[in-house]
Amino acid sequence: MQKLFHPFDPFVLLFTIGFSFVGIFFLYKLIRWIERLSDKDTELLNNSIFTVKTWQALKEVIWESLLHRKIFGINKRLGYMHMSLAFGWFMLILIGNVESIYYSGRFFKPIYISVFWRFFDPGPSFPQAVYQPGFAFWMDFFLLLVLSGLALAIIKRFRSVWLGLKQTTRQRPVDRLALTALWLIFPIRLLAESATCGANGTGSFLTGTLGHLMSSALSPEPSFLSLEPFVLPLWWAYSSVLLLFFVTLPFTRYAHIPSEAVLIFLRKYGIRVSRESPGYTDLSTYSCSSCGVCIDPCQLSDALPGRQVQSNYFVKSIRHHEHTDIQWDCMQCSRCEKVCPVGLELMTMRQLSRTDMAMGSKSTIIGHPGRNGQAHRILYFAGCMTHLTPSIIRSMSQIFDQAGSSWQFYDPDGLACCGRPLKLAGQSEGANRIKEQLQADFLASGAELLVTSCPICYRMFNEDYILPGMKVLHHTQYILELIEWKRIRVDQNKLTAAYHEPCELGRGSGVISEPRELMSKLYQKDTTPDIEGLCCGGSLGAPGLDLVTRRAVARGALGELTSGKPDVLITACPLCKKTFGPVSEIPVMDFAEAVARSLTGGSVLPETSKSLKTRHKQQVAV
Amino acid sequence: MAGKKNFGFERHAGRQIDLDHADNSLATELAEVVSAWSACISCGSCAATCPAGQNVGFNFRRLHYKIKLSLEVETDNYPSLLTSCLLCGKCQLVCPRGIPTRYLSIQIMQKTKHYAEVIPPV
Ligand code: SF4
Ligand code: SF4
Ligand code: SF4
Numbered sequence: 001m002q003k004l005f006h007p008f009d010p011f012v013l014l015f016t017i018g019f020s021f022v023g024i025f026f027l028y029k030l031i032r033w034i035e036r037l038s039d040k041d042t043e044l045l046n047n048s049i050f051t052v053k054t055w056q057a058l059k060e061v062i063w064e065s066l067l068h069r070k071i072f073g074i075n076k077r078l079g080y081m082h083m084s085l086a087f088g089w090f091m092l093i094l095i096g097n098v099e100s101i102y103y104s105g106r107f108f109k110p111i112y113i114s115v116f117w118r119f120f121d122p123g124p125s126f127p128q129a130v131y132q133p134g135f136a137f138w139m140d141f142f143l144l145l146v147l148s149g150l151a152l153a154i155i156k157r158f159r160s161v162w163l164g165l166k167q168t169t170r171q172r173p174v175d176r177l178a179l180t181a182l183w184l185i186f187p188i189r190l191l192a193e194s195a196t197c198g199a200n201g202t203g204s205f206l207t208g209t210l211g212h213l214m215s216s217a218l219s220p221e222p223s224f225l226s227l228e229p230f231v232l233p234l235w236w237a238y239s240s241v242l243l244l245f246f247v248t249l250p251f252t253r254y255a256h257i258p259s260e261a262v263l264i265f266l267r268k269y270g271i272r273v274s275r276e277s278p279g280y281t282d283l284s285t286y287s288c289s290s291c292g293v294c295i296d297p298c299q300l301s302d303a304l305p306g307r308q309v310q311s312n313y314f315v316k317s318i319r320h321h322e323h324t325d326i327q328w329d330c331m332q333c334s335r336c337e338k339v340c341p342v343g344l345e346l347m348t349m350r351q352l353s354r355t356d357m358a359m360g361s362k363s364t365i366i367g368h369p370g371r372n373g374q375a376h377r378i379l380y381f382a383g384c385m386t387h388l389t390p391s392i393i394r395s396m397s398q399i400f401d402q403a404g405s406s407w408q409f410y411d412p413d414g415l416a417c418c419g420r421p422l423k424l425a426g427q428s429e430g431a432n433r434i435k436e437q438l439q440a441d442f443l444a445s446g447a448e449l450l451v452t453s454c455p456i457c458y459r460m461f462n463e464d465y466i467l468p469g470m471k472v473l474h475h476t477q478y479i480l481e482l483i484e485w486k487r488i489r490v491d492q493n494k495l496t497a498a499y500h501e502p503c504e505l506g507r508g509s510g511v512i513s514e515p516r517e518l519m520s521k522l523y524q525k526d527t528t529p530d531i532e533g534l535c536c537g538g539s540l541g542a543p544g545l546d547l548v549t550r551r552a553v554a555r556g557a558l559g560e561l562t563s564g565k566p567d568v569l570i571t572a573c574p575l576c577k578k579t580f581g582p583v584s585e586i587p588v589m590d591f592a593e594a595v596a597r598s599l600t601g602g603s604v605l606p607e608t609s610k611s612l613k614t615r616h617k618q619q620v621a622v
Numbered sequence: 623m624a625g626k627k628n629f630g631f632e633r634h635a636g637r638q639i640d641l642d643h644a645d646n647s648l649a650t651e652l653a654e655v656v657s658a659w660s661a662c663i664s665c666g667s668c669a670a671t672c673p674a675g676q677n678v679g680f681n682f683r684r685l686h687y688k689i690k691l692s693l694e695v696e697t698d699n700y701p702s703l704l705t706s707c708l709l710c711g712k713c714q715l716v717c718p719r720g721i722p723t724r725y726l727s728i729q730i731m732q733k734t735k736h737y738a739e740v741i742p743p744v
């Protein structure tokens with residue numbers, strides 16, 4: 001026993017206590033996460049654990065948790081910061097461990113021995129290793145790497161712009177405590193190692209040089225004052241900050257370090273966020289590194305300052321079971337989800353955080369399948385929003401007729417709902433019931449193709465409905481097919497136009513190239529800015545937003561979209577059109593309208609009377 | 623209705639608000655979470671466009687109105703009827719006062735859920 005714990009010094013106890021605490025905490029957490037998976041997810045876990053997926057997950061852990069490849073892709077400096085801290089620290093642990101095994105000849109020994117190896121054995125790999133790479137050199141190298149990352153982290157706290165972030169995250173007191181501990185760990189380690197090396201005349205380019213400087217500063221004359229008395233207190237300090245960091249870790253953002261690795265494995269096995277698996281949702285909240293990448297893309301950062309709606313805060317609030325109502329304000333545009341380096345399913349988590357009161361579950365959907373007793377090849381589903389922009393419906397029927405399609409209008413009275421608004425508001429029970437009704441109705445119609453004008457419906461049909469033998473198209477895709485098959489012909493006109501990509505169509509459903517191709521067929525000049533699609537502000541995802549905020553979002557988006565001074569703004573969603581309409585100074589049209597105008601040879605722009613324009617201006621001023 | 627003469631038409635129940643018993647706590651609570659609600663002019667545009675209203679006897683404007691007048695919503699079928707709201711947001715798009723009616727619907731539902739549970743569905 002005595003041999004097992006040799007060498008020993010009381011200061012190592014602090015570290016050992018902290019480290020054991022973290023270990024026990026996460027072991028408990030791991031058990032709880034897995035316990036609270038649904039039966040289906042537990043089965044997935046059992047079936048995949050001994051397959052190649054585990055290796056793939058391991059690879060991903062190295063790429064993401066250690067090297068932070070995704071953050072690198074988003075922002076180089078921020079990526080370097082995360083990588084240097086994580087990878088550098090990992091290498092210090094790894095090399096320290098190898099070194100201690102190499103010189104002690106023991107594989108199994110308490111962890112503290114390898115962590116504090118330099119204290120117990122300041123010398124054997126020196127001095128020749130000072131000049132030729134050896135343990136001492138690499139330990140110094142990775143310590144320097146960590147310290148450079150730390151310098152960036154400190155800059156980020158005070159001048160985040162330099163790291164490419166307009167805003168950095170706001171922190172809770174315990175986060176600050178952990179952060180302070182983390183900031184202190186490596187400088188103190190540097191001092192402790194340098195003092196040890198200085199006192200023994202060893203060390204490589206970093207600790208050796210600094211140690212030498214320290215000892216000569218203390219005793220300009222040899223053997224006047226030695227570094228020796230400073231060595232032990234510095235190691236005590238190092239062990240204490242480690243203790244502080246470890247006991248705060250489970251309650252702070254740093255809990256993501258172990259959690260993210262677990263998340264990567266479970267995700268690889270096919271587990272996803274769902275109401276049935278609260279364990280996985282909890283794991284997801286622990287995996288958020290609070291990196292803050294999601295803050296700047298959020299348009300509400302400008303339109304609703306101070307409200308802290310962004311995913312970073314939202315995830316924190318559910319993790320700490322804080323009662324807030326911010327979940328009602330997010331537009332679910334998924335701009336944040338797209339950039340989240342951890343790949344969290346932020347939108348599903350938002351939906352689950354909204355209580356399911358089974359709204360919508362008492363509605364009956366009335367459609368008109370098989371009217372005239374005759375089955376048609378195409379079922380046109382306008383969607384309830386499109387009924388508020390009737391010109392889109394008129395245009396679509398012109399297009400269908402011109403192309404000679406066999407089509408049938410499913411919801412001429414505008415009473416059918418796809419269920420997605422309910423789903424977005426967390427009312428999955430109601431949404432499901434509506435889905436069941438419509439699904440059965442669609443299939444009974446005998447149609448082969450379902451065309452919709454609303455991206456919200458399109459996404460719902462694609463993601464949630466099971467429609468064997470039936471293809472679903474958004475009208476932009478359908479129109480492009482018609483043009484390509486020469487069923488209709490459109491002429492390019494001389495106008496300049498910009499395209500606003502609806503969230504649900506672009507990021508949400510991956511329909512990206514078709515609308516852009518239509519743009520090139522319709523307009524000579526396309527001034528669409530090269531940015532990630534913006535939210536118009538009308539989103540159904542955010543029940544809680546008031547009109548003032550919505551307009552602020554719309555204006556912000558319009559400012560960017562019209563930066564190329566287009567004559568007209570083209571969109572592919574009735575809701576976007578309706579949201580931009582009152583605040584835009586240039587006409588806003590849907591693709592369907594633009595194509596129908598081209599077919600009928602009418603004016604290429606809708607008539608905006610002067611009075612309408614001045615009214616726009618007045619409203620913009622309000 | 624024994625003892626009452628049948629004049630060939632029905633009479634409404636009294637519409638006065640009984641100020642001694644009126645409980646406007648629901649209206650006050652709602653006004654706190656959806657402040658824009660105070661701008662409602664009871665124009666009825668919301669009810670006119672409402673698809674749920676066409677399916678079942680649910681009238682969104684009337685519901686607002688009743689809550690505002692502190693009429694006892696729980697004795698009606700209203701909270702229960704509200705579960706037919708599709709949260710489609712059409713009412714919000716047509717509302718001339720820009721009231722977030724969709725959120726209002728969610729909030730009424732949340733605050734009256736306990737009534738909905740005891741009242742059988744329509
Ligand atoms: S949600 Fe994702 S992007 Fe946002 S702070 Fe967390 S990890 Fe970073
Ligand atoms: S989904 Fe959109 S509105 Fe919501 S937090 Fe993310 S970026 Fe902001
Ligand atoms: S449309 Fe708006 S203003 Fe009119 S009754 Fe409905 S909520 Fe009130």
Ligand code: SF4
Pocket residue numbers: 668671672673674675682706707708709710711712713714723724727
């Ligand atoms: S959100 Fe509800 S109340 Fe409003 S129109 Fe849709 S179904 Fe009617």
